[in-house]
Amino acid sequence: MNPSAAPDAGPDRVVVVTGGASGMGQSICEAFAAHGYRVAVLDIDGAGAERVADGIGARGGTAIACATDVTDRGAVDEAVNKVRAEFGAIEILVTSAGLVGFAPFTEISPQAWNRLIDVNLNGVFHCVQAAIPDMIAAGWGRVVTISSSSAQRGSPGMVHYTAAKGAVVAMTKGLAREYAAAGITVNTIPPSGIDTPMSRRSQAEGHLPDNSVMARAIPVGHLGTGADIAAACLFLASEDAGYITGQVLGVNGGSVI
Template structure:
């Protein structure tokens, strides 16, 4: 796989996104990491650059088209056309459906679904011009199986799967593949925060119910992204690749 292809990873400052950034950077790709976490962006991008990797960082709220396009303009100027997008940025929170306010619902959709729309659509002109592109969205097994107290999250992530499949059909003939990974339980700062708040069970408890009895890692997801972005995956599109230890099979 060519290592001069420019990669954009949203939610790239921690958790799954950081694992993906590290994997592509280690493989020699120029990588732009986008996130709302300013301090984490600075710390992690400086760490990676100190290791000799070509990494840029941008504070971006993916629900803002203006912020996404401003970051992309800088990426194109400094690194070149965007070839690979990993749309990972998202939020999750446990709230009983009856207590979900209109504003809470809208925020979930704005970040988890519309954010993917912005992230992907703004990069497509580069891929269409090159007749080559890889789009990988990060959905969730909650979109497939549902999740108690997370109906709004499940709905937004199900939308990501639908969007992925629609784009896969629309852009297949132009050399652009579009696939999604719906993780289940992954050991990330977001999961740890949920555990501390009491809205998410301890990972060792959940692991007892996973056929491969451990939580996933950002590296597990990053390895799948690496494959889906490779030339070897040129005949793979519209796929929901369940990197979940067998927690959801269907």
């Protein structure tokens, strides 16, 4: 998939992507726009969100930016209302906003614990609860949460992050059962080995090995990209995936099976 390509004829559905200013979130925004969706780019980095939305517009796509802290319910509601005013009802939500943390378990402060839970779990709660009424009213909707392979296999030195992402997986399954009869599917993607700005920062801080070392631990022999995550999101948001809900779709090069 080439996110910079000219937009294809698409369904013109309204997509909200959190964490859309960089990394996987940016790739997801650009991929949806390239396929004809109308995209709302939400991120705490308002300038970054504007940059991504402007780039989409320059390539002929349709996007708006909303500076949004997903831990702030008022800010989330304001962003959702802006999307409704500009584009109409929200049909697809991808919760890509996230925050990573590293510390031995006994050294995790209550403040650090609460911060990771707030961004990675409560942020998903706020965004889904704010957007899903539109899907219920329409009798159709797609929610894709971005969790983490850390929730599947456990990651020492990241227990707070792992706990939050594991809860996202559980939330996804609960939502899927609750809203299946309403025509809404809810699935999660737990990435692993994806080359992103966040992973590069973690490498620079000494928390992760470099890309060559990481690639050797992945069965396919190389890291993934944001485009790989975006492709999975596009599929799960499509009509073709209407019989898929409550599932964990690993995009990880075979590193978690």
